[in-house]
Amino acid sequence: MERSKTASRRFAPQGRVNLQDLRYSASRTRTNFTRIRGGTKAGAQKGSGPKADFITFVSLACEIYQRQDHDLVAVRQYPPALETYQGKGHTSLVSHTRVGVGWDFEDDEATIPRPILLEEFAPQGALDSFWKNWSFVRLSFKANLEFCRDIAEGLRALHACGVVHGDLKPENILVFPRKDARDSFMVKLTDFGHSALMSDDPETLPAFTPWWCAPEATSATNMTFAELKSTDYYSYGLVILSIMLGRPFHLDIDDVEKRKQDGSILDKAVQLLESEDKNNYDSDLDVEAVASC
Numbered sequence: 001m002e003r004s005k006t007a008s009r010r011f012a013p014q015g016r017v018n019l020q021d022l023r024y025s026a027s028r029t030r031t032n033f034t035r036i037r038g039g040t041k042a043g044a045q046k047g048s049g050p051k052a053d054f055i056t057f058v059s060l061a062c063e064i065y066q067r068q069d070h071d072l073v074a075v076r077q078y079p080p081a082l083e084t085y086q087g088k089g090h091t092s093l094v095s096h097t098r099v100g101v102g103w104d105f106e107d108d109e110a111t112i113p114r115p116i117l118l119e120e121f122a123p124q125g126a127l128d129s130f131w132k133n134w135s136f137v138r139l140s141f142k143a144n145l146e147f148c149r150d151i152a153e154g155l156r157a158l159h160a161c162g163v164v165h166g167d168l169k170p171e172n173i174l175v176f177p178r179k180d181a182r183d184s185f186m187v188k189l190t191d192f193g194h195s196a197l198m199s200d201d202p203e204t205l206p207a208f209t210p211w212w213c214a215p216e217a218t219s220a221t222n223m224t225f226a227e228l229k230s231t232d233y234y235s236y237g238l239v240i241l242s243i244m245l246g247r248p249f250h251l252d253i254d255d256v257e258k259r260k261q262d263g264s265i266l267d268k269a270v271q272l273l274e275s276e277d278k279n280n281y282d283s284d285l286d287v288e289a290v291a292s293c
Contacts, residue, residue: 104116122188123175124176125174126190127175128170128248130175131246139185141244143184144243144244146184147186147243151189151236151239154188154189155232155233159229159232162197162199162225163197164195164198165189165195165232166194166228166232167193167194167212167213168236169212169235170239172190173187173189173190173239174187174189175187194208196228202225203223204217204222204223211253212235212239213235214260216231217231237269240290244273244276245272245273270287273287273290
């Protein structure tokens, strides 16, 4: 199938696309996201040196395509009918399927292909669902601390890459079985649809969830990147509180906003923890340790 350079033509989702479109879509991906530097043949044989990631793989494939100037490459769209709906966020739908690499299109005419972003399936779902559906699993104080550590490490990695998550909350934290321990779990961050990039020089968060956001996120109009990172820390504190309670902290949203503004939310958080510890006879919650965070 050939395509005229001047005529506009609608392609079927399983049609063929011009390589120039693919070049337009992802030609600079390797430059923008991943740089493979150094490394010799000898070093590669020894198992040392840089290792390519998935983005590099896709980018290199696109570079190979670019050298075939007049060839056409068949691109088959991944069939959504094979997916199982799991939920949705502000900017995306969540589904479950077994697939390695999938392709979608940026345009309705199906002429600009792009790889589908796939994430590891979380058997236990998001943290808020985990609290509801896995309530029969009693997590120790140490296990909850591991959840907090996992999230902290995720935030540290993001901030080191110049990324602010921007919408940290239980719905955006996925629970997985921990591979190195039986009947234990770990958590990972997800949903970066509202993230802020230092390279974009943002002055506000693209979006936020009022219940979980820092007070300045709802009012400030000119924040530095360091201040944007601090909004992640604030949300992280509220997530820590909820992890220790084993549920979202139960405060009226108006009361939450009031306490955020007058600075009394920390005192209220400690009160909630003390009440939780007192009302559960087998509690191993270390209120003092959590309060010191």
